[in-house]
Amino acid sequence: MLPVIVAHGGAGYILPDREASAIAGVREAVLHGYSILQRGGTALDAVEETVVLLENNPKFNAGCGSVLNELGEVEMDAIIMDGKTLNSGAVSAIRRIANPIKLSRLVMEKTSHLCLTDQGASRFAKEMGIPEVPEESLITEYSRMRWQKLKESGLDPVETQMGKTGTVGAVAIDSEGNIASATSTGGMLNKMVGRVGDTPCIGCGAYADNQVGAVSPTGHGEAIMKVTLSRLILFHMEQGKSPKEAADAALGYMYERVQGLAGVVVVDKTGDWSARFNSRQMSWAAAKNNQLHYGIYKDQINTEPIPKT
Numbered sequence: 433m434l435p436v437i438v439a440h441g442g443a444g445y446i447l448p449d450r451e452a453s454a455i456a457g458v459r460e461a462v463l464h465g466y467s468i469l470q471r472g473g474t475a476l477d478a479v480e481e482t483v484v485l486l487e488n489n490p491k492f493n494a495g496c497g498s499v500l501n502e503l504g505e506v507e508m509d510a511i512i513m514d515g516k517t518l519n520s521g522a523v524s525a526i527r528r529i530a531n532p533i534k535l536s537r538l539v540m541e542k543t544s545h546l547c548l549t550d551q552g553a554s555r556f557a558k559e560m561g562i563p564e565v566p567e568e569s570l571i572t573e574y575s576r577m578r579w580q581k582l583k584e585s586g587l588d589p590v591e592t593q594m595g596k597t598g599t600v601g602a603v604a605i606d607s608e609g610n611i612a613s614a615t616s617t618g619g620m621l622n623k624m625v626g627r628v629g630d631t632p633c634i635g636c637g638a639y640a641d642n643q644v645g646a647v648s649p650t651g652h653g654e655a656i657m658k659v660t661l662s663r664l665i666l667f668h669m670e671q672g673k674s675p676k677e678a679a680d681a682a683l684g685y686m687y688e689r690v691q692g693l694a695g696v697v698v699v700d701k702t703g704d705w706s707a708r709f710n711s712r713q714m715s716w717a718a719a720k721n722n723q724l725h726y727g728i729y730k731d732q733i734n735t736e737p738i739p740k741t
């Protein structure tokens with residue numbers, strides 16, 4: 433099986449002066465994930481490591497760089513799913529850790545639960561030896577500025593920013609044909625304290641099944657949840673649609689039913705992949721067969737060979 437990885441850095445409106453860094457970030461992360469797959473690594477390790485890189489990149493809304501809640505605090509959601517076993521692990525409203533995706537993997541592997549939240553998730557992180565980091569280390573000047581601006585505007589946070597955010601995620605298939613998905617986010621800017629978005633909810637913020645494929649979405653979480661977007665895309669693939677057709681059908685349905693704006697990266701069990709969105713933009717990158725593909729605007733696909741290392 434030819435390994436494949438596709439990653440995104442969030443759907444929505446990317447300000448012109450942030451386009452280059454968004455593309456650079458997803459390219460770098462996908463190349464890192466691809467190198468793991470090329471060395472015979474698992475899809476699970478590849479998606480986790482790809483998302484770790486994006487969480488550590490302050491340009492994205494995950495880990496350091498997360499958007500702030502209504503009180504100006506960081507609360508993050510993340511999920512990982514293993515398509516071989518359908519095991520999954522997630523954390524929601526987690527505070528003061530650098531890499532929520534790593535904690536999600538531990539929830540999957542070390543507990544019999546699928547999702548831990550808030551204080552329970554923090555307690556579990558401590559038990560697992562994950563260091564607590566100062567909240568300030570997760571907050572950038574940019575996220576503080578956006579929080580302040582929206583607060584002063586008095587506008588409804590959800591209405592004003594449907595899809596205007598920068599969540600991260602990845603899907604992959606490895607040389608053994610195992611498939612995985614991972615997503616991580618700071619959520620929606622100025623969200624209510626305790627708001628849980630689509631990301632940590634299985635079938636919404638991720639899905640992976642070796643028998644079909646995998647999805648990692650980004651965008652308006654409430655809309656994604658209303659149509660269980662990730663599982664809906666897999667359903668369409670089960671009915672014979674390609675990743676691109678399935679993504680377009682599901683995004684179209686979500687828009688029609690609940691006016692949701694979102695984007696997805698998808699891979700199927702044959703290694704066919706797609707990156708689709710109905711928001712204005714989504715930064716994404718994919719690697720397959722030693723070729724790197726990437727884009728940020730609709731129907732834009734740049735392709736270049738991946739240099740041998």
Ligand code: ASP
Pocket residue numbers: 442443493595596597598599617618619620629630631649650651652653654656
């Ligand atoms: N889906 C995320 C959420 O609603 C936000 C995003 O993808 O930008 O929490």
